[in-house]
Amino acid sequence: MKTFIFCLLSFVAVSVQxxxxxxxxxxxxxxxxxxxxxxxxxxxxxxxxxxHPSSTQVSVFLSMDVGTLFRLDSVSLKIDxxxxxxxxxxxxxxxxxxxxGVQRLYTGNLxxxxxxxxxxxxxxxxxxxxxxxxxxxxxxxxVGPRYLELRIVDxxxxxxxxxxxxxxx
Amino acid sequence: xxxxxxxxxxxxxxxCCLPALPVAGESAKAPAESAARVxxxxxxxxxxxxxxxDPFGTIVRILAYDSQDRLGSxxxxxxxxLAGTRLAWGQTAAAEADFRRLLDAHALDRVRNxxxxxxxxxxxxxxxxxxxxxxxxxxxxxxxxxxxQGERRLLKALALLKSGKLEPAxxxxxxxxxxxxxxxxxxxxxxxxxxxxxRLEEAVQAWDEAAFETPRDAEQAALDDLVNxxxxxxxxxxxxxxxxxxxxxxxxxxxxxxxxxLLSYGLALFRQDRLExxxxxxxxxxxxxxxxxxxxxxxxxxxxxxxxxxxxxxAAEAYQAAIAHFDQRERQLTxxxxxxxxxxxxxxLLKALAxxxxxxxARVYAPWLYDLFAGNLFQETLRNYxxxxxxxxxxLRWRDAVEPFRLMLAERRARFESVLPRLQxxxxxxxxxxxxxxxxxxxxxxxxxxxxDDGAAFADADTRRRLQRLASIRSRIARLPEGPQREAxxxxxxxxxxxxxxxxxxxxxxxxxxxxxxLRQVRGxxxxxxxxxxxxxxxxxxxxxxFEGFARRIERVEQRIPAQLRAVxxxxxxxxxxxxxEMQRRLLAQLQRLALYRTQARYALARLHDKAVSETDDTxxxxxxxxx
Numbered sequence: 001m002k003t004f005i006f007c008l009l010s011f012v013a014v015s016v017q018x019x020x021x022x023x024x025x026x027x028x029x030x031x032x033x034x035x036x037x038x039x040x041x042x043x044x045x046x047x048x049x050x051x052h053p054s055s056t057q058v059s060v061f062l063s064m065d066v067g068t069l070f071r072l073d074s075v076s077l078k079i080d081x082x083x084x085x086x087x088x089x090x091x092x093x094x095x096x097x098x099x100x101g102v103q104r105l106y107t108g109n110l111x112x113x114x115x116x117x118x119x120x121x122x123x124x125x126x127x128x129x130x131x132x133x134x135x136x137x138x139x140x141x142x143v144g145p146r147y148l149e150l151r152i153v154d155x156x157x158x159x160x161x162x163x164x165x166x167x168x169x
Numbered sequence: 170x171x172x173x174x175x176x177x178x179x180x181x182x183x184x185c186c187l188p189a190l191p192v193a194g195e196s197a198k199a200p201a202e203s204a205a206r207v208x209x210x211x212x213x214x215x216x217x218x219x220x221x222x223d224p225f226g227t228i229v230r231i232l233a234y235d236s237q238d239r240l241g242s243x244x245x246x247x248x249x250x251l252a253g254t255r256l257a258w259g260q261t262a263a264a265e266a267d268f269r270r271l272l273d274a275h276a277l278d279r280v281r282n283x284x285x286x287x288x289x290x291x292x293x294x295x296x297x298x299x300x301x302x303x304x305x306x307x308x309x310x311x312x313x314x315x316x317x318q319g320e321r322r323l324l325k326a327l328a329l330l331k332s333g334k335l336e337p338a339x340x341x342x343x344x345x346x347x348x349x350x351x352x353x354x355x356x357x358x359x360x361x362x363x364x365x366x367x368r369l370e371e372a373v374q375a376w377d378e379a380a381f382e383t384p385r386d387a388e389q390a391a392l393d394d395l396v397n398x399x400x401x402x403x404x405x406x407x408x409x410x411x412x413x414x415x416x417x418x419x420x421x422x423x424x425x426x427x428x429x430x431l432l433s434y435g436l437a438l439f440r441q442d443r444l445e446x447x448x449x450x451x452x453x454x455x456x457x458x459x460x461x462x463x464x465x466x467x468x469x470x471x472x473x474x475x476x477x478x479x480x481x482x483x484a485a486e487a488y489q490a491a492i493a494h495f496d497q498r499e500r501q502l503t504x505x506x507x508x509x510x511x512x513x514x515x516x517x518l519l520k521a522l523a524x525x526x527x528x529x530x531a532r533v534y535a536p537w538l539y540d541l542f543a544g545n546l547f548q549e550t551l552r553n554y555x556x557x558x559x560x561x562x563x564x565l566r567w568r569d570a571v572e573p574f575r576l577m578l579a580e581r582r583a584r585f586e587s588v589l590p591r592l593q594x595x596x597x598x599x600x601x602x603x604x605x606x607x608x609x610x611x612x613x614x615x616x617x618x619x620x621x622d623d624g625a626a627f628a629d630a631d632t633r634r635r636l637q638r639l640a641s642i643r644s645r646i647a648r649l650p651e652g653p654q655r656e657a658x659x660x661x662x663x664x665x666x667x668x669x670x671x672x673x674x675x676x677x678x679x680x681x682x683x684x685x686x687x688l689r690q691v692r693g694x695x696x697x698x699x700x701x702x703x704x705x706x707x708x709x710x711x712x713x714x715x716f717e718g719f720a721r722r723i724e725r726v727e728q729r730i731p732a733q734l735r736a737v738x739x740x741x742x743x744x745x746x747x748x749x750x751e752m753q754r755r756l757l758a759q760l761q762r763l764a765l766y767r768t769q770a771r772y773a774l775a776r777l778h779d780k781a782v783s784e785t786d787d788t789x790x791x792x793x794x795x796x797x
Binding site: 018019025026030033035049095104 | 213230258260550553556563567570571719730736737751
């Protein structure tokens with residue numbers, strides 16, 4: 001009887017040798033993760049500088065404040081009358097936006113001068129009604145990159161979503 | 170596992186039960202609060218990826234945006250997010266370095282407090298308990314929400330417990346207040362340490378505080394099971410069978426601790442001579458048809474109790490059934506061991522586990538390797554394995570993405586070079602060398618004329634025509650015969666000549682200044698042209714250097730990708746080898762365990778036969794012993 005209870009109370013632990021090996025592997029894995037991240041950063045910057053040099057770069061960001069009055073399905077962007085992107089949102093992306101994430105929706109190239117951005121948002125508004133709204137912004141592109149923000153805000157007073165576009169310095 | 174190791178595991182389990190902290194402090198707070206705090210678009214972009222459970226994308230963005238100086242006023246928040254995400258992604262060393270960088274004198278208090286808290290957690294995970302306490306001591310007393318303050322005290326109490334400072338830990342625990350799950354975990358851990366130091370009565374008291382009268386949810390019920398199981402086994406070891414039975418009977422039959430609890434519950438009853446009850450408990454266990462040691466040992470315990478009851482025939486049958494069962498399990502286990510030698514089989518198993526398919530993916534192995542799969546180290550290793558697979562996919566994508574970069578650069582370069590001949594032609598036309606020489610000659614001439622008072626040098630077209638005409642007249646006068654008429658005409662010509670030169674001398678300063686101004690103007694224009702042309706040259710040079718720079722960066726990246734791919738492959742293989750060895754070691758240990766059980770069963774069966782024979786045989790005992 002003593003024998004089997006002894007067996008019961010003993011566990012088969014990870015062997016010391018395996019534990020040491022796994023610790024070493026963990027350290028190597030950690031170091032490699034850092035190296036791949038550094039490479040990722042280099043590629044991220046290389047791609048941006050190569051495809052969208054700062055002299056011509058224009059980025060449009062999308063942010064959402066609360067987002068209870070409007071459930072975004074899609075956004076379409078036109079610059080100077082030309083469609084540049086059409087984006088459909090997943091539940092996970094909407095959740096990320098509601099929690100404070102800001103989506104870098106579009107990055108492209110424009111010549112210096114005056115331009116116009118038109119954003120069309122499609123989704124469900126209050127009382128689950130189909131909702132389609134547009135916002136536009138005239139902006140000037142100079143030598144440096146230009147950042148624009150499309151904001152979707154719940155207006156508590158009007159109980160309606162509000163859409164606005166603004167330029168960032 | 171040693172008792173110390175087991176207790177360590179339990180404490181770690183308790184820490185793991187801390188409500189999950191957002192990886193960068195409060196960044197995963199309520200949406201409205203977070204949305205209001207994000208002031209920087211690029212930090213917001215990193216958060217967008219973080220909230221989608223994309224740690225790699227989050228880290229890469231923060232690294233890139235930080236080096237591009239784009240994070241503005243959210244820089245410290247972003248760096249906290251970076252450190253926290255790295256910590257959550259298993260990069261403890263990098264995360265620690267990141268948090269330490271946030272501790273400079275200029276950092277805001279809220280940033281420093283959060284960094285110190287994370288450093289305390291890192292130190293705890295490394296069993297560096299004095300450093301846990303030191304780090305916690307740096308945090309401002311009033312920092313954080315009530316939840317964060319509770320977490321801080323829990324961490325402190327755990328660190329004190331693990332440092333063997335039971336009384337300070339108890340005081341910290343007492344100050345904790347409330348009846349949160351954390352406090353119950355602390356009481357449980359306190360009980361474990363008290364029992365370890367031989368203070369069983371106090372341990373039981375702590376476990377009483379840890380248990381819930383009526384568990385309200387699965388988490389409370391699981392903690393209750395853990396408390397009752399650990400308390401029951403501690404009491405059983407101390408020989409307090411009645412109290413042990415009471416505790417063990419409270420462990421839920423469907424919980425993860427039930428196999429061992431049932432076996433020990435049966436033992437506690439057995440020791441109290443409640444044999445039939447013990448057999449009933451063990452039969453419940455055997456009916457589960459599992460391969461856990463507790464279930465296998467119950468197969469031996471039942472005939473042992475039956476023999477004690479005097480039911481020798483039933484006991485013998487039960488031993489024979491146990492032996493047959495062990496044989497069958499041994500065959501299964503041997504076949505499984507062979508399968509682990511196959512690479513594809515092992516990779517399939519690890520992929521399934523890494524993909525979160527759990528027991529379904531490892532259906533055949535899970536019964537034998539449940540403890541291994543559930544262990545912290547295995548889970549950490551599995552996470553690394555999964556992360557490495559993700560890195561491999563990422564690197565393969567990058568490998569394919571770099572070639573278009575190269576093509577794009579080549580095309581852009583070719584387009585630029587195609588424009589250059591036209592630029593060179595214009596450059597040639599606008600060459601400033603000859604113009605400069607002419608300008609210098611004119612300046613020399615002007616200086617000479619001024620120096621020699623040579624008014625004729627500044628004659629305009631009309632004056633030059635008059636001078637030419639006068640020269641012609643004087644030459645004709647010279648050809649006249651000598652006489653008073655020639656003399657009179659020559660005098661008139663000299664007067665006219667003197668008049669013209671007098672006019673020229675009068676106009677010299679004005680005309681010299683006018684020419685000087687014109688020359689300066691031309692010289693200025695020439696300099697402007699030279700500057701413009703040299704600007705074009707610099708532009709061409711800069712553009713070429715830019716292309717070269719991009720080409721070098723692409724080349725560097727291209728060289729790093731295969732090197733990192735090789736490193737990932739090598740690490741994946743190394744993980745597979747270590748895990749294979751560990752799995753096989755455990756399976757072999759179970760084979761040995763089965764062999765031991767079978768030997769015990771055969772020995773017990775032989776003794777039963779002896780006993781049966783001795784009860785019917787009148788051969789003297791001494792002879793029977795000799796025959797044996």
